[in-house]
Amino acid sequence: MHIYTAHVNLFPTVHHSRQYSEHFNMVADKIHDEVDVKIVENELGTESGPYLDPKAEAKLTRKLDIFIIPILGVLYLLSFLDRGNIGNANIATPSLSKSLGLNAQQYSACVSVVYATYVVFEPVWANLLKILTPKVVLAGSAVCWGGITLGTAWAHNYHGLLAIRILLGAFEAGLFPCISVYIFMNYRREEVGRRMSYIFACSAASGAFGGLIAYGLIHIETGSLVGWQYLYVVEGILSLAVAPLTYFYLPNDMSTAWFLNAEQKEHARIRTEMNKAHYDPGEQFSWRQVRRGFTDWKTYATGTIQFCADVTLYGLTTFMPAIIKGMGYSNVHAQLLTVPVYFVGALSFLIIARFSDHYKLRSPFILLCFVFLIIGYGVLAGVKDAHGRYAGVFICALGLYGIPGLNVTWISGNTAGHYKRTTSFGLNQLMGNSAGAAIGTIYLSTLAPYYYRSLYISIGLSGLGAIVTVATALALRIINRKRETLVMNGAADQPELGDANPHFK
Known part of the structure; x- marks a missing residue:
């Protein structure tokens, strides 16, 4: 074996x-x-x-990919659309800010405040996934954020929009941590990187899809609504439509999945048994495991990496239309020119994740992505020519999704049991998505069109993330060498210790 x-x-x-x-x-x-x-x-x-049998297992994983990954990807696509479409809404004619009478500071506050509740609820939802079951958490979350998105079309002022964004953050917080944990529950660790790349590809598609939707919807001039309102109506309805499909389609346990035959269900059960050192379906909730997640240094090291990466991710994806518009393009062309950037970002991560899983490496590829970001933001900060700055956006895209995607597999693969992992993962996302609360103050509209200060901050944080990545990899090397020595000296295998087990590597 x-x-x-x-x-x-x-x-x-x-x-x-x-x-x-x-x-x-x-x-x-x-x-x-x-x-x-x-x-x-x-x-x-x-x-x-x-x-x-490896051939039977390969057939099973292909079937999981066909039936499970698409619905998870669609959910993530829609959540990213609903959370990030405020950027598209604000370059419509009339814009969101003009319709609601928002000044630059109020608009920035509405962009950022969604992450105030988003980050707080992420660890909570991650731990509730197994207790409430995946289909309840994921479908319930979609119903709530879809309704909130739909209601955004009828916001009338700053305070109404602010309240809506606060609720949106609380309900969308249940999605990405739970998708990631769900994938880890059903795939081996060396299979997770590629599956996360598929999910992030949907995130990239949401950026491109959002631009295309915005291009069409913000120009609707019929009826009592304006373009940006139609944008929220359509995207809210899409999320509400997918919610019941998620509930009836998504299995809680692959050994009872409706799309597997009896033999494949048995294979799924065997896979779960083989992977029990990393995920035990019978594990009960334990506050001790939660505390271990809070006190593990890896939680905060990878959380720092996630924060540095997410500043660049959320900053670029939210404000890219405005950045491209500042190069001299019209609103329409700014929307359309974001599409190929997202395509490059998605393709880059698909390739990087495949190599990462193949070579069973994480940190070198995370480091490579930080290098792309530093170079790309350097071009944006140092070049005024429109074509040169647009090229800088593409260079940034090469590293845009690889860091947050691979980093979450890194922390998940180096923590056990289940509730320690979900706590560590939730805190990792709390730290990372705190970047969302920061970008509204980093990418101020008053800094347009060049956003120099914003770009310098992104370069600095990318450098910090690269340093922490190297330090974390070196620390894990030392820990594993010590465990290697303990095993060679006869240390007992104690799976109940989770990642403190000398045999856990």
Whole structure:
């Protein structure tokens, strides 16, 4: 059988000793220099645990990809549309700000305030996923944020819009953490990177789709509503329509999934058993595990990385139409010119995630994405020519989604059991999405058209994120070397300790 464990840059050779051989029949004679995942071949075969034929497993994962990933991706696409369409609404004619009488500071406050409740509720929803079941949390969240989005069309003033955005943050907070945890519950760690890239591709599609929708809807001049109101009506109805489909379509447990036959359900059960060291369906809620999530240094290291990345992600995706418009393009052309940027961002992450899973590495690819961001924002800050600045946006796009996508797989793959993982993941997202509350003050409309100060802040944070990435990888390497020594000296395998187990790597 295969035993899957996470590690960082372990010793390239294994020292053989009599005591060590008493505990293991064989350890691979060469351990690849990796960050997250390694595979150790065990000569005991099926006698040491459950076994699943690789071809049958590959067929099962393909079917999960076909039936599970699309509905999760659509949910994420719609949530990103509903949360980020305030940028498109504000360059309509008349704009959101003009219709509601907002000044620059009030508009920035409405952009940012959604994250005040978003970040607070993310850890809560992540821990509730298993308790309330995935279909209830995800479908319920979609109903609530869809209704709120629909109601935004009838906001009449600053205070009304502010209240709507506060509620939107509380309800949308249940989506991304729960999607990520749900994927981790049903896939192996070395399979998660690519699946997260599919989800983030939908996020990129939401940017492109949002621009196309905005292009059409903000020019509707019939009826009693104006263009930006039609934008919110259409997107709110779409979210409400997907909610009941999610409830009846999404299985809570793959061993009972409606789209799997009896043999595949058994294969799903075997996969769950094989992956039990990293996700145990029978694990009960424990406040002790929650506290462990709060006190783990990895939570805050990866949270810092997530914050640095999300400042660039939310800043660029929210204000890209305004940035492109500031290059001298009209509102219409600014909307359309965002579409290829999102396409490049999605394609880049799909490629990076495939290599990351293949080589079972996380930190080098996160670091590469930070390099793209630093170069891209440097071009935007240093070049005034419209074509040169547009090229800078594309360079930023190369690293835009890779960091937040791979970083969440990094923290998820290096924490266990379930409620520690969900707490760490929720706090990681709390820290990361705090960037959303900050971007309204970083990308002030008064800084248009060049946003120099905003760009310098993004460059600095990208540099900080790169430094923390390297430091985290080095710390994990040291920890895993110590665990390697403990195992060689005969340390017992204690799965109940979660990621404190010496055998957890």
